[in-house]
Amino acid sequence: MNLWLAMIGMAVVTYLLRASFLLLPPGVETPPLLKRALRYVPAAVLTASGRPKS
Amino acid sequence: MLLGIVPFGVITGVAMVASGIPPPAAMLMSVVVFAGASMMASAQLLASDSPALLVVLATLFINLRFMMYSASLRLHFADLPLRWRLIVSYLQADNAYGLMLSRFAEHPNDSSKLEYFLGAGLLIWSVWQAAVLAGILVGAGVPASWRLEFAAPLAFIAMSVPFLRDRAMIAAALAAGIVVVLANDLPLRLSIVAAALTGITAGLLFERRPA
Numbered sequence: 001m002n003l004w005l006a007m008i009g010m011a012v013v014t015y016l017l018r019a020s021f022l023l024l025p026p027g028v029e030t031p032p033l034l035k036r037a038l039r040y041v042p043a044a045v046l047t048a049s050g051r052p053k054s
Numbered sequence: 055m056l057l058g059i060v061p062f063g064v065i066t067g068v069a070m071v072a073s074g075i076p077p078p079a080a081m082l083m084s085v086v087v088f089a090g091a092s093m094m095a096s097a098q099l100l101a102s103d104s105p106a107l108l109v110v111l112a113t114l115f116i117n118l119r120f121m122m123y124s125a126s127l128r129l130h131f132a133d134l135p136l137r138w139r140l141i142v143s144y145l146q147a148d149n150a151y152g153l154m155l156s157r158f159a160e161h162p163n164d165s166s167k168l169e170y171f172l173g174a175g176l177l178i179w180s181v182w183q184a185a186v187l188a189g190i191l192v193g194a195g196v197p198a199s200w201r202l203e204f205a206a207p208l209a210f211i212a213m214s215v216p217f218l219r220d221r222a223m224i225a226a227a228l229a230a231g232i233v234v235v236l237a238n239d240l241p242l243r244l245s246i247v248a249a250a251l252t253g254i255t256a257g258l259l260f261e262r263r264p265a
Binding site: 002003004005006007009010011013014015017018019020021022023024030034035036037038039040041042043044045046047048049050 | 075079082083086087088089091092093094095096100103105106107109110112113114115116117118119120121122123124125127128131132136139140142143144146148207210211213214217218222223224226227228229230231233234245246249250252253254256257258261
């Protein structure tokens with residue numbers, strides 16, 4: 001049960017993140033700070049997730 | 055380029071099965087989520103009986119980068135009909151995005167951007183799913199005593215290396231790495247969240263400011 005809830009949640013969250021800006025109506029600008037911060041997400045998150053289980 | 059996807063897909067498949075996800079569920083997850091790093095992290099979390107909410111939160115953080123892709127794809131695809139934007143959304147992957155950016159930088163006024171993205175995206179999607187399936191089949195046949203948990207940390211290290219292109223990126227990765235170790239004792243693996251937020255802040259602080 002936990003696995004299925006997790007899977008549905010993961011699918012919904014991931015799709016919404018992918019669709020986010022593509023679904024905004026034309027003419028809406030991305031805030032510059034958000035744009036800059038999003039650049040560092042991959043480096044920070046992938047490094048943090050690389051910690052082995054303890 | 056496609057060669058890079060295969061080992062990562064296989065490792066993701068192996069890691070999911072090794073952490074106790076039944077093979078059919080692992081394959082279904084690969085199709086509906088289609089994001090390797092988050093599936094690998096979720097597999098680790100599920101193996102330690104973490105609640106679904108925490109798994110979804112971890113996924114949210116790891117896949118935040120898709121929001122960045124979405125913001126930048128918007129520059130090229132904002133005027134397309136909704137159904138195409140919904141399909142482009144699903145096909146977003148690190149490699150498809152990278153390929154597309156380098157192509158569109160060379161040909162900014164290309165009239166076949168959508169076709170190019172869909173072609174690259176579908177090819178990457180197919181190769182990825184085949185690689186995950188192979189990993190799931192391999193993982194299901196491996197005795198539990200082989201202990202494959204080390205595969206996930208190794209894969210994360212391999213994935214983060216290509217991002218370390220400038221000072222700010224390296225600062226983001228270093229800060230995140232240090233904090234995730236220091237915050238190891240936080241409950242519910244909040245160390246990952248703390249490390250990610252610190253890393254993003256460090257990246258912003260170490261940016262070269264335009265003069």
